[in-house]
Each structure stands twice: as structure tokens, then as C-alpha cells.
Amino acid sequence: MVMFILSVVAAVFIALVARNLFRSERFSNVDVVAQIAEAGIRYADQMLTSSEDGADWRPVPDNHGVITPGNPFTGVEPVPDTGDDDGDGKPNWQEMRDSYPDFKWTRAYWPTELPTGSAPGTGYAGPSGGFTTFHTGEGRFLLRVSYNPDPRDPFSKYIKIESIGRWGVFDNEDPTTWRPYAQSNLRREITAYKPIGITDYLRFITNKGNRSMDFPLGCPGYDVNMGRAEPSDSARNNWFRGGPIRVNGNLVWYGNSVNLYLRGALPIGAPAGSTSDLIPIDAVEVAGEIKVSDPNLKVWLTRMDTDGNRIDSNPIQLFPSDSASFTTASGFYRDGSDLTDTSRAARGVKRIEPPLIDQPDLTKSINRYQLSTLYSGERVLTTVSGRRRWLNLAQYGWGRGVYISNNRDKQDESETLVGGYTQRADWLKPNSPLSTYWKGPFYVPPAAVIILHPNDTDGDGQADFTIIRSDTTSSGAKFVWRDAWGEVREDWGGTVTMPYPDPNRGRVIYKRRLDGTFDMSQKKVLDGNGVIYAEGNIRIRGMLPPGMQLTVVSNETIYIDGNLLKYRNWQTPADDAGGNLDPWRGADNTCGLALLARENICVNTTQFFSPLNSLSAENVGSDSNDGQPPFHVKVTNSPDTQLKCAFDFGPWESENGSANPPNDWILYLRHRGDHGPSYINAWLNPTSALPDWGILYLNTAWTLPDGASHTPVTRLLSHVWGVGDPDFNFSGMGIGSRAACDAFPLSDPDINARLVTAPGSMNLLQIGLDQTTYTRENDGISRIAVQPMDIRIEAILYAQEGSFFVIPGDWFNPDPSDVPGNPRVGVRPMFPYFGQPLDCRIIIDGAIAENMPAAISDVEEWMAKWGNIPERYGSSNVRTAHPGEGFTVLYDDHAGWPYSDLRRVPKPTKPIRTDKFGRILPMAPKLPVSSSLIYFGDVM
Known part of the structure; x- marks a missing residue:
């Protein structure tokens, strides 16, 4: 009896020990599976950051059970493997489903279960599919990297990484690792989100060095708009834009007022008209304090729904971080404080690490x-x-x-x-005699x-x-x-x-x-692969072909010399089929362009009229003939010195309801003869197909829109203009330091101008000395322009180490005595006054990311010359094409939600780019991504 009791006790003891050993092994395996899942996240993170593909990196899916994977955006369904290799009457894909322990995840991806009506996880394709298997010793992780932007979901702009850690070895060629022989249900699922960053915001100040300083946005003396509301007139429906902003530091607002236009969405099933549960689609996110430069500066928020309709009847006033009245406005306006706002809503914005253009590849070489x-x-x-x-x-x-x-x-x-x-x-120093790169009015950097x-x-x-x-x-x-x-x-x-x-x-x-x-x-x-990479500076302009996506990278600075446009067909108006103006002004939305510079991104306004001939010190002269500024470009008797300039027009745009598309274009020249009259010829788009090879009849009868006219000087030919000649200019004007300010109507049919105003179409203007006159004085050209003009830059812009910048250039009319109320005698009335911007509107339509913004004094410099177009040309009564408007930055939704049918349908379904497995990719190829993850944890 004693022995029996001892044997029972021993058996129980052995069973307990065995059970504890089993539990210990299982708990140990649970920890290992979690580590394996985390390894999957780290691997995907590293590949997105350092691989050649960057934001385009995706692992090749296993796609078990199908012959071809299909594409959900083209409607081509996966083709199942219906063969019967073992002859048991069951299709191969069902064999895999019943035998492969990971089939639920390693089958092909499809938004719904296929065959239709299958229970979740049992079809040959479905929402849980699309994973890739990676083996790690005694375990494996299943990995899926996806990018499914949805304009109604703010989280969808991030790259989603899903990793499933599994215990045990699986080999689809080894049946001993199949069910039921190697059954293990241990798994750990982890999700992470990785931002691209440079595609997600109208303005993104990355603060790469993580400096503790204030970063300015806006401009003193101007009403600052981040985004824009839907215009009140029905002719411009669908023009609204959101203005999302992120700052990795403290933000200081400048301006007369700041107007933020941000979009939000209601949760599915929420009652219409409710505002308490709004989900911010656009937001101002500041990982620091929000300040204002002036206590009297007001910041206003207009919340819109995803269709551009105003949510609130009146704008919401927003306050600095140190104000007791600070509100996030339901999450639309957050700073980095650990406190809550007046409604006890969280603030707490954290830093996002910037992408690196010079990120080493996986070999670190x-x-x-x-x-x-x-x-x-x-x-x-x-x-x-x-x-x-x-x-x-x-x-x-x-x-x-x-x-x-x-x-x-x-x-x-x-x-x-x-x-x-x-x-x-x-x-910032035009006409500097110490600068190597200023050539008269033109800034010509090495590039x-x-x-x-x-x-x-x-x-x-x-x-x-x-x-x-x-x-x-x-x-x-x-x-x-x-x-x-x-x-x-x-x-x-x-x-x-x-x-x-x-x-x-x-x-x-x-x-x-x-x-x-x-x-x-x-x-x-x-x-x-859609990438152009330069070790040095780049100068760029032009228009993309249909359906082209391109990433242009410089290891130095990128200069934008003029329009950078998505494709436009000049025969198709900017209006869409419904008659409402296209919010992207007629662009082919399957195009995408990113400009990435390790140093700076710079809009070179002096190259809007870009000289094609090489300019050296010999081609530049002093207006006063004493070697001192201001300077001009010399056109001499040598054919090589003829000034040849290229220019083009962007699509016209104005939010001013009283503005009209231009019908008249005027050529403006500020120039002078050296020591006497200079007689010149000009050609516009010279070709044998045009009368007299496209030479302009400057000396013919023509009339400007203000009524000013020219009577031909009959002693000279119709194509000869006398700069400084009293029969052409007011006596004493146009010789030496007293430059002539001329204006010529390019829309007048008698002048023989064949100006091409279709967006993105290049024009060539050529000016040389006339060879039929006896006098051959040099013509010194200090200013040249055509008004009105639109410059549109449709691209993602990123300056990793530096800033986004606009070269202000000099005033088009540098004479301080020619001012409103006291116009200078001899200057054409339509010629700009001193201190008056040209009728040239610059619009950045994309996204701007930079290490730190330009100093506010620099912003004031370029806004003074490009930020506020006058209502009328000079002292004339002729209205400009952009009255009261100027330099504008708009956020292109395609950067964050890359669908070509965005805003055309309630839920867009046509991605701009996909890989060969139908997975959505960002708008431009091979973009860099943030080196940080914004979330790493359990499945969301």
C-alpha cells in the first residue's frame, strides 16, 4: 500500500514537472515569437529607409493558391490554381489552404473573399492575404507593407507595416512541415506606421539638427493663407485646398492675419451636422510651442469637410500655446505641450524625423x-x-x-x-560687382x-x-x-x-x-526607375509628358527657372466636362514630380526670361558707364551677343472674382544706347514658316491697351526700333544712364508677333542690332518681361539641409523718382512704377519641406517684389490679370493621396502608380522616408 501511494505521488510529481516544463517552453516560445514579429518590423523599416526603392519597397508576396495575383484597381481578379497535382479531386489551392499553416496570410490579396461568399480566410484570395514569408531559424515572420491612402482617413497617408511572428519551420516543398504534422498556432501580430513626411504637408519644417529655436511662417504686412476655401462664385467650384502644416520645433506666425483652411471628416455613422467627433484630415502639428509675432495678430481656422463645404458658420479663433484659451479645435491645431486644451483634448505632438536624401544604402558605401x-x-x-x-x-x-x-x-x-x-x-544682392553669378539682371549659377x-x-x-x-x-x-x-x-x-x-x-x-x-x-x-540624380546644382524647367512620374535629386541646390508643369494638352481647355474649372488647371493628374535637394530649393525669378546665350563679363556693362551698378546685358554688333531668351506661360489662375483671363500680352523692355541711339531688331519664335522669319514690326502703327500708340517713323524700316532716337523715345531718354522704358503690344496683329501662350509651350525672343542703319551703338538691356504671366510649379519640393527660397531680383523699374502721383516723363504709362511688382503670379502647387524656413526678412524681400500685384499697370487705367494677388503656395492633394481621379468620384479608385502586384505607390518614384516610426505595437 505504501509503495502504491509513493508511486502515485511520484507520478503526480512527474506530471507536474512535465506540465511546468511544457508551460515554460510555451511561454519561452511566446517571447520568441514576439521577438520574431519585432524583427519583421525592423527589417521592413530598414528596407524602406535604406534600400534603393525607398518608399516604393515592398516584399514579393507569396501568393499561394493562385497562378496570377490580379490587380484590384484594374478589376482583374486573381486566377486560382485549380489543378489537381495529387489526383484526389481537390483543387491545388484548397490543398494549400488545408495544409499550409500560414495560408490565410500568404494567399493573394483581394479586397473581398474569393470565391465570393467564402468564409473569412478560406478563399484563394482575400483581405488577409498578400504577406511574404521570411524564415528566421526555428521560426518565421510574415510581412506585409502597404500604402492605401484614403482622403477620409488621416492615418492612411502613412506606410503600414504588418508583421506576424510564427513558431516553427515551414517549407512548401516539405510535407513534414505541413498540417497536421507541424501544427503550431503560436503567433504574435505587430503593426507599425512609417511616414514619408515630405508628401503630407503644405509646409513641413523638419529641423534636421533638432535645434531649440523659433521657426517663422507667414510675412509681415500680408494676410497669410494656408489653404483656401471654396470661392463663392459657381464658376470656380472645387478650388478649395487644405493647408496641413508640421513643424519640428517652435512655430511663430507673422502677418496681418493668418487664415488656416483645414479639412475634417465625420466618423462613419455619425449624424450629419455633428462637429464634436470630427476627424482632422488636415492639421497644424507643432512639436513645440505656437507663438505669434505680434499680440494683435489673429489666427483663424476655417474647418471644411472633404468636399470643401464649411463646417462652422464662422471661423474659429486660435490662440498661442501660453494662452489660457488655447484650443486644438477638436485636434486640428495641436502643439507639443503635455497639457490639455480648454476642452481637455490632448495636444502632445511629437517630432517626426526627416527623410534623408543622402541616406547610405544597405552596404553603407x-x-x-x-x-x-x-x-x-x-x-x-x-x-x-x-x-x-x-x-x-x-x-x-x-x-x-x-x-x-x-x-x-x-x-x-x-x-x-x-x-x-x-x-x-x-x-539677395543683385548687381553686386563681387558676385560671379550675377550677369546684369540675370542670376546664372553653375548648374x-x-x-x-x-x-x-x-x-x-x-x-x-x-x-x-x-x-x-x-x-x-x-x-x-x-x-x-x-x-x-x-x-x-x-x-x-x-x-x-x-x-x-x-x-x-x-x-x-x-x-x-x-x-x-x-x-x-x-x-x-524614374530617377535623375546630379552630384552638383541643377537648373530645371518644363512640362512632363502624359503619365510620367519623375524624381529629380541634387546633391547640392536645385534652381527652378520657370514653369514646372504636369502635362497639359493645349487643345483641351482647363474646364472639366462639367464646366467647372479644374482645381489643377487642366493638368494630367497621372503625372508626378519631386525635386529633392540636399541643400536648397530656389525659385530663380531672374530666369523666367532665361538667356540662352552664354554671358560673360564682356557681355555686361554699367548703366552709368563707370563700372558701378546697376548693370545691363550688352547687345553689340557681334552676332554672338544677340540676346536670346526663352520663356513660357503657366495656366492663368486668379481667386479674384473680378479678374479676367488675359487677352493682351505686352513686351516690356528697359534699355539704352551707350553713347547715342541704338537701333535694334527683335524676333519672336523665328522660323521660316512665319512672315519675315518672325521679325517683329516694332516700327509699325500699333496701339497699347491703354490707348497709347506708335506712329511709324518712315525714314526707317518697319522692323527697326530706335532706342534713344527722339522720334521713338522722349528726348534725352534711352541714352546713357537714362534708360528708355518701352512697351510693345504682342497681341496687336500688325506687329507680326506669333506669341504662344499655351501652358508650357516655349517661346524664343531674340534681340540684335539692326544691320541696315549706320549707327551701331550697343543696346544695353537691363530689364525684359512679358505681362501678364503665370508661373506654376507643380512638384513636391524638399531642401534637406537648407531652405526653400525665392530670389527676389531687382525692381523691374529701378528709378526711385518714378512713383504713383509723379510718373516720370517719357515712361510708357503701362510700364511699372518704381517699387511695383510685375503682373506675374507664382504658384507652388505641391508640397514644401525644408530644414528651416528662410529668415523672415528674406521672405519680406521676395514678397515685396512678387507678393502683391497692383490693380492696374503703372499709371494707366488698364487692370492687371491678378489684382491684389501674388506668390501663393497650395497643397496638391495628389501628393498625399496619389489617385488620378481624386475629387472626381466620392471614393477614388485610380492610383497614379502601382507595382506589378497592384499595390499603391507614392506619387513620385523612389522617395526617401522618415527614419522614424510613428507607431510600433499591437494591431490597429
Whole structure:
């Protein structure tokens, strides 16, 4: 009996020990599974941050159970594997469902269960599918990275990472790892969200160095608008824009008033008209304090729904962080305080780390964009410096991406005992005799020039772009391009035109003959990744072709020389089919452009009329002939000095209900003869198809819109204009320091002007000395413009280390004696007064991210010259096309919600970009992402 009792006790003891060992092993496995799931999050985080693909990185899904995965946005459903490999009468996909322990997650993704009516998780495709298996020793993690932006869900603008940690080994080729032999239900599911950042805000101040300082937004003396409401007139429906803002630091508002327009949405099922449960879609998020520069400055919030309708009958007044009345307005206006607002709502905004353009790749040896361009081409055996060696064709732009090796095109800042060089100081000092880059009224920095063409310009059947380089190699020789076969092309020199590195279709390179034609029998087919990367500065302008998405990256500064447009068909009006003006002014919304600069993003207003001929010190003269500023560009008797300027127009836009689209365009010239009258000719878009090769009949009978007219001087030909000649200008005007201020009506049919005003279409204006007159005095041109004009920049802009900046330039009329109420004698009435901006409206339609904003004094400088267009031209009675308007920044919703049918349907369904598995990608290729996660934890 005793032995029996002892044996029972021993058995119980052994059972308890075994049970405890089992529980201990299980709890240990639970911890390991959690660690495996976390490893999956860290892996995806690293790949999104450091891989060549950046924000486009997605693991290849397992897609068990289907032959082809389908695409939910094209309506092509996955094709199930209905074969019967083992002959048991059950389709292969059902065998996998019953045998594979992870089939619920590793099947193909589809928004609903397929076949239709299947129970959740039992079909060959469904919402839980699309994961990828990664093995880690005795376990595995299943990973899914998705980006499903929804304009009604603020969280959807982040990249979502889902990781499922699983215990045990699974191999779809090893039945011993299938059910039921290797059954383990242990798993841990973790979710993380990773922001892109630069696509999500109208203004994003990244504060890369995490400095404890105040960052200004706005401008003293102006009503500051972040976003805009729907206009009251029905002719401009759907023009509303949200103005989301993020600041990694303290924010200080400047201006007469600040008006914020932010959108929100009600939760599904919430009663109409309710405002207590609003979900902010746009928000002001400040990871610090919110301040105002003046206690009398008022900040107003207008909340709108996702259709642009005002939610509140009156704007809500917002207060600084230190005010007892501070309110988040239901989460629309938050600072970094740990306290709550007057309604006990949370504030507490935390910092988001900025993306890095120079982020090293996974090997830590080069940056991501060098990997996607310089290391993306083939190598060929060719002759280099007289020796046969292998040449990397990507060095000359012939890779998946386009690489530009212009590392000498940079403006290094310096400090010396007697001062140094800074770009900012250079930009703000026009006419500085100490500047290398100011050429009369033009600022010409060292840079590779990129011109985006919307169509095929060289006859190879593909839309193309042009790169113009003027830098030198390490040996001091001028850079010369090589073709895609590695051959030196002396006939190209520093200029090449090539197809875009199209991320959707790639590009075909044909062998170009010396006469410029193509040998179609010799070709190379290259994949495209949509990236252009330059080691030095870039100057850029132009229009994208239909459906093109492009990311342009500079290791230095990017200068924007004029319009940067999504594709527009000039034959199609900007109005949509419903008759309401398109909020994107007729743009092809399948286009996308990002400009990423390691240093600064700069709008170069002096290049809106961009000189095409090279300007040196010999081409620049002093107005007073004493070597002192102001300066002008000299047009001499040499044909090489003829001034050739390129310019184009953006789509007209005005929120002023009384403004009208322009019908008349005027050419303005401020110029003078050196020591006597100068006789000039001008050509507009010269070609043999135009009468007299497009020469302008400046000396014919014409009338300006204000009624001022010109009577032809019959002793001279109709195409000759006498600058400083008393028969053309008021006596004494136009010679020496007293410049003539001329205006010519380009819309007058008698002047022979064939001006092209279609958005994005380039015009060429050429001015030279007349060769039929005896007097050949130089013509000194100090100002040139066509009014009215719109400049539109449709792009995501990011300055990693520096700022977004606008070069103010000098006043178009620099004569301080020519002011309202006292117009100078001899100046055309339509010519601007001193201190009066041109009728040229600049609109940034995209998103701006920068390390820190420009100093408020610098903003005042450029706003003075571009921020407030007068109601009338000069002393005339003629109204301008943008009265009371000026420099404007708008947020392009496509940056945060990249659908081409955005605002066209209640729920957009046409992504601008997808990968080959139908997964949505950001608007532009290979974007960098924030190095931080904004959430890491249990499934949300």
C-alpha cells in the first residue's frame, strides 16, 4: 500500500514537472515569437529607409493558391490554381489552404473573399492575404507593407507595416512541415506606421539638427493663407485646398492675419451636422510651442469637410500655446505641450524625423540615389584616354536612372576674416560687382540645366528631356557626352537629349548618326526607375509628358527657372466636362514630380526670361558707364551677343472674382544706347514658316491697351526700333544712364508677333542690332518681361539641409523718382512704377519641406517684389490679370493621396502608380522616408 501511494505521488510529481516544463517552453516560445514579429518590423523599416526603392519597397508576396495575383484597381481578379497535382479531386489551392499553416496570410490579396461568399480566410484570395514569408531559424515572420491612402482617413497617408511572428519551420516543398504534422498556432501580430513626411504637408519644417529655436511662417504686412476655401462664385467650384502644416520645433506666425483652411471628416455613422467627433484630415502639428509675432495678430481656422463645404458658420479663433484659451479645435491645431486644451483634448505632438536624401544604402558605401543611377548601367569595353578599358555607361546617363557627374557645379559657402560667401547673401544682392553669378539682371549659377519636354523632340518616338552641361572635367577640359554604346560624341558637346527613364515603360535607345537621324536597327532597351540624380546644382524647367512620374535629386541646390508643369494638352481647355474649372488647371493628374535637394530649393525669378546665350563679363556693362551698378546685358554688333531668351506661360489662375483671363500680352523692355541711339531688331519664335522669319514690326502703327500708340517713323524700316532716337523715345531718354522704358503690344496683329501662350509651350525672343542703319551703338538691356504671366510649379519640393527660397531680383523699374502721383516723363504709362511688382503670379502647387524656413526678412524681400500685384499697370487705367494677388503656395492633394481621379468620384479608385502586384505607390518614384516610426505595437 505504501509503495502504491509513493508511486502515485511520484507520478503526480512527474506530471507536474512535465506540465511546468511544457508551460515554460510555451511561454519561452511566446517571447520568441514576439521577438520574431519585432524583427519583421525592423527589417521592413530598414528596407524602406535604406534600400534603393525607398518608399516604393515592398516584399514579393507569396501568393499561394493562385497562378496570377490580379490587380484590384484594374478589376482583374486573381486566377486560382485549380489543378489537381495529387489526383484526389481537390483543387491545388484548397490543398494549400488545408495544409499550409500560414495560408490565410500568404494567399493573394483581394479586397473581398474569393470565391465570393467564402468564409473569412478560406478563399484563394482575400483581405488577409498578400504577406511574404521570411524564415528566421526555428521560426518565421510574415510581412506585409502597404500604402492605401484614403482622403477620409488621416492615418492612411502613412506606410503600414504588418508583421506576424510564427513558431516553427515551414517549407512548401516539405510535407513534414505541413498540417497536421507541424501544427503550431503560436503567433504574435505587430503593426507599425512609417511616414514619408515630405508628401503630407503644405509646409513641413523638419529641423534636421533638432535645434531649440523659433521657426517663422507667414510675412509681415500680408494676410497669410494656408489653404483656401471654396470661392463663392459657381464658376470656380472645387478650388478649395487644405493647408496641413508640421513643424519640428517652435512655430511663430507673422502677418496681418493668418487664415488656416483645414479639412475634417465625420466618423462613419455619425449624424450629419455633428462637429464634436470630427476627424482632422488636415492639421497644424507643432512639436513645440505656437507663438505669434505680434499680440494683435489673429489666427483663424476655417474647418471644411472633404468636399470643401464649411463646417462652422464662422471661423474659429486660435490662440498661442501660453494662452489660457488655447484650443486644438477638436485636434486640428495641436502643439507639443503635455497639457490639455480648454476642452481637455490632448495636444502632445511629437517630432517626426526627416527623410534623408543622402541616406547610405544597405552596404553603407554609397547613397541610395547613386545606387539607383550611377550603379544602374552596363559596362562596355571602349577607348578612354587612349586606352581600352571597361566603361560604366551609367556615368553618362545610360542606366535605369540618369546620373549627372557635375560635382564641380556647386557653390560652397566660406568664412574669412574679411567676410565669406553664402548663397543667401549672393541671392539677395543683385548687381553686386563681387558676385560671379550675377550677369546684369540675370542670376546664372553653375548648374546642369534640365529641360523637360512633354513630347518627342528628336524623332525617336519617345518623349524626351534635355541636359545641358557647361562644367569641366578634372583635367580642365569641357565635359563631352558619350552615347549608349560608349562612343565620345563631340557633335553633342555638353548637350544631350534622351528619353525619360520611364518607371512604367522603360526606354529604348537608338543609335544616333552624325546628321542627327537614328539608325533604328541598332538599339538598346533599358529599364527605367524614374530617377535623375546630379552630384552638383541643377537648373530645371518644363512640362512632363502624359503619365510620367519623375524624381529629380541634387546633391547640392536645385534652381527652378520657370514653369514646372504636369502635362497639359493645349487643345483641351482647363474646364472639366462639367464646366467647372479644374482645381489643377487642366493638368494630367497621372503625372508626378519631386525635386529633392540636399541643400536648397530656389525659385530663380531672374530666369523666367532665361538667356540662352552664354554671358560673360564682356557681355555686361554699367548703366552709368563707370563700372558701378546697376548693370545691363550688352547687345553689340557681334552676332554672338544677340540676346536670346526663352520663356513660357503657366495656366492663368486668379481667386479674384473680378479678374479676367488675359487677352493682351505686352513686351516690356528697359534699355539704352551707350553713347547715342541704338537701333535694334527683335524676333519672336523665328522660323521660316512665319512672315519675315518672325521679325517683329516694332516700327509699325500699333496701339497699347491703354490707348497709347506708335506712329511709324518712315525714314526707317518697319522692323527697326530706335532706342534713344527722339522720334521713338522722349528726348534725352534711352541714352546713357537714362534708360528708355518701352512697351510693345504682342497681341496687336500688325506687329507680326506669333506669341504662344499655351501652358508650357516655349517661346524664343531674340534681340540684335539692326544691320541696315549706320549707327551701331550697343543696346544695353537691363530689364525684359512679358505681362501678364503665370508661373506654376507643380512638384513636391524638399531642401534637406537648407531652405526653400525665392530670389527676389531687382525692381523691374529701378528709378526711385518714378512713383504713383509723379510718373516720370517719357515712361510708357503701362510700364511699372518704381517699387511695383510685375503682373506675374507664382504658384507652388505641391508640397514644401525644408530644414528651416528662410529668415523672415528674406521672405519680406521676395514678397515685396512678387507678393502683391497692383490693380492696374503703372499709371494707366488698364487692370492687371491678378489684382491684389501674388506668390501663393497650395497643397496638391495628389501628393498625399496619389489617385488620378481624386475629387472626381466620392471614393477614388485610380492610383497614379502601382507595382506589378497592384499595390499603391507614392506619387513620385523612389522617395526617401522618415527614419522614424510613428507607431510600433499591437494591431490597429
